[in-house]
Amino acid sequence: MPDSLKDLRRDLASAYRIVANEGILDAFGHISVRNPNNPQRYFLSRSRAPALVQTADILEYDLDSNPIVPPVTRPYSERVIHGEIFKARPDVNAVCHHHAPSIMPFAISGMPLVPVFHLGAAMGRHAPFWDSRDEFGDTNLLVVKPEEGASLARALGKHAIVLMRRHGATVVGGELRELVFRTIYSAKNAEHQLQAHMLGHVSPLTDGEADMASQLNLAPGPLARAYEYWVRRLAEREGRGKSDPMLRAVEAAARQPVPAKAAAKRSKVGVKKKPKGRNR
Amino acid sequence: MPDSLKDLRRDLASAYRIVANEGILDAFGHISVRNPNNPQRYFLSRSRAPALVQTADILEYDLDSNPIVPPVTRPYSERVIHGEIFKARPDVNAVCHHHAPSIMPFAISGMPLVPVFHLGAAMGRHAPFWDSRDEFGDTNLLVVKPEEGASLARALGKHAIVLMRRHGATVVGGELRELVFRTIYSAKNAEHQLQAHMLGHVSPLTDGEADMASQLNLAPGPLARAYEYWVRRLAEREGRGKSDPMLRAVEAAARQPVPAKAAAKRSKVGVKKKPKGRNR
Amino acid sequence: MPDSLKDLRRDLASAYRIVANEGILDAFGHISVRNPNNPQRYFLSRSRAPALVQTADILEYDLDSNPIVPPVTRPYSERVIHGEIFKARPDVNAVCHHHAPSIMPFAISGMPLVPVFHLGAAMGRHAPFWDSRDEFGDTNLLVVKPEEGASLARALGKHAIVLMRRHGATVVGGELRELVFRTIYSAKNAEHQLQAHMLGHVSPLTDGEADMASQLNLAPGPLARAYEYWVRRLAEREGRGKSDPMLRAVEAAARQPVPAKAAAKRSKVGVKKKPKGRNR
């Protein structure tokens, strides 16, 4: 958890750029985090391409998605996705809406996305579908009205990801790094699943496997290892050196052995708790 | 709209390099804009790979595709594509002809390209096909005679994109940035549609959804957000710094809130006007 | 045609790196040119990954693929591919053997490669198959004996490309730049054709279209345009500036208008002459 709201804004801006750098986001899509000091508020960038988002771009909204400070810049029109999910899901503290290339064939074809490998289990057992047409008929497909956001949140239910027909996906997490991991590996899962279908057969993880693998992947160790990797790749792309403070922080976090207790204490979104943890 | 013809030539040269940088154009393909001061003329690069086009490469032609100034460099042989479309479509002010990798499987197989996600709706409801063989029999497939260009323009009709069998596609726009957006997102639409076919089922946008989503995507806000992203990516590739004037201009444009009236005034190509605009 | 053998060696080394930079060659594959001063000899790199080949790596061989000067470095074991084709095809002055990712599915499945778009027509009407097993039974699949090279040359016949089952492809050209163009665009043709098959239908160019499009693509104008692009991309990757002499040479060549006569005089490999040329 960041030391201050300033750190949180900085980490949120980095998350935008990390997820863009990994090919999930292009000019569109957005990520939010709930304000840990006031759960009735959340942070979201001004309307900007994710690859470009900086700390100064982060704005604060209430859960009705009204800005706390009147903005002098353009806001995202789809911010109700974030506000309505934060309302409906007190366990969710971070949300990503995207149109990842590997997810789109599922959003277009209606083929169910299922966990097909251990890292993909971060998506949970199942990804429900939401079709704006069911409740709202013909629209421009953007989720801009509160009732549209609330409908999407209902379709998400207790899951960790919801597919949006002819539009994309929305992913949720208990905290920002868990969200980033789930967003990236559910997109990889989609890529692998599509190609497996081309070979004729897909046998997904059992519910038990999905629960245990998800619990494992989102534990502090794997999360820290993956985050060090993504931050380094971003730093390389942005020409920031090895003395970059954020890079040094994630390196230190990834190096440190994880006490067994710390791992057990964490709660995760959309993941059944398995008391029988496995030694990592 | 650029302040001067010099700015327009510079923006056109940038558009070549942007569309190339996004993987749509390789050594071939070309983009034109109509001269806003004289609608009977248009601008097009000399025959050069799009990734390399600079302001000084831009030549001026009349609508019969004759050069205004006798050229001392090699012209594109397919310039009649541009001239004949500008003749037939007074609402069109920018044209891109390309052979994008994601579009080619549709141009080769004859599978109809349909809008399958909200951003892809920039292509309009439908993409007609043109086959040079129908009217002209065996040719080298290039569109070099005025009657070939006129035939292609007829096939395009009132649409925003026309597929060319065993050749590629031609896209049109009301202005340059709209054209760039449509070119890039119709190519992404093709990529997603092909992969959705591999999962067995494609359900396109309804006509109503396509009209509304297209109207939305090509509004000033999304266009400015996407353009800031593409210009930044190009500037990074070309090693131009953050003080680059064009980059600063698109940053400022993307930051500024859009007055509702300005959004409503704009007209777009191949898009049904929807008086019932949605709040963005 | 280069001014001297030194220029030819330099251009050959650049061709290795260009074709590698465009994703056709990885650690393996090789390119040769015939010695214009002595058609009984040809040039080929020492055994080295194509992306790394420099002028100093180029060795000279006779048509039996014996080195003219006893080599102090490791030679390619498959050099008979080049020697035997140069023996059998006096019209061929450049040869590329490769395992391009887009070609391999055809070499493995036996699906015929056919020209599916105008630029792909550079491959000619048809690509014959050669299977080492037919004549030689089980081998390690490399073409290392003179009789294996001669068998491959027979399968190539008068064509411009031959597919090698479970191995790759060999492409030939009347000169080096034609070879590079054909190699790159036949690989792109394969990529588009494979994806068109996934949409269910492939309608190739007619023989007439293939002949005319091939003639057109390999004319001086398109060749110069493409070469400027590939050399620039290579120069960027290798960190060479705009004052690089080779880059300046290809820029000048691409800028210059082509006299109609010069275009007509050229002869090309595997391409039917069409007296009825089209204005470019």
Added chain:
Amino acid sequence: MPDSLKDLRRDLASAYRIVANEGILDAFGHISVRNPNNPQRYFLSRSRAPALVQTADILEYDLDSNPIVPPVTRPYSERVIHGEIFKARPDVNAVCHHHAPSIMPFAISGMPLVPVFHLGAAMGRHAPFWDSRDEFGDTNLLVVKPEEGASLARALGKHAIVLMRRHGATVVGGELRELVFRTIYSAKNAEHQLQAHMLGHVSPLTDGEADMASQLNLAPGPLARAYEYWVRRLAEREGRGKSDPMLRAVEAAARQPVPAKAAAKRSKVGVKKKPKGRNR
């Protein structure tokens, strides 16, 4: 063979970064080498993303996968994969566990991976499958218990690669460079095979072809050529210049002619010896 254990650790760290740079490894996966001075011990990185592994990250383990020196950093939880294979296979001196994108569709669908081109023959005749569910029921899919590692080693048997259902693959080699070559080219084999299936037909190498092609590919010449290429690509990515000592070493190795005897002496893993070697 490296001159010292320090060189071996450095080469192992480079192998991590090479295999990551070629797109096989992302934040996860790991590579080990057996200690040549003490075959009851092996080297493996601390738990770190492969692209980031440095010499100082390499730890030493006994074959029960207990650390020789109590670690102050986080270990990989799946190290028993390495220890149990080193126990079961005295001929194996290097192991790579990965989740390469091209391998995953096979691991998910159960489609057998077969050698489809000469370089892919480095995988051997056949890749067995291991499904953790068969013996252990629902797990988190990681191989963390000694009995799980031993079960995987049994499934591997005398082969060179084993596919792990819903998880990935594990590859083995007689030495580190052979392992890297096999890992990279078995992944390329999978990529080509998948696309060949999309064209409808796959005819693999015969057992005889697979044996001979594998023997050939892993000979000193091709191995040195490929390694120079991969080290150069890594050095370019990491901004290390041409004077980098490791780069100069691999350049020298690739340049030197191979005495026929040296080639014949080498033994390789999972490859039938063919006394009838072919001249390279």
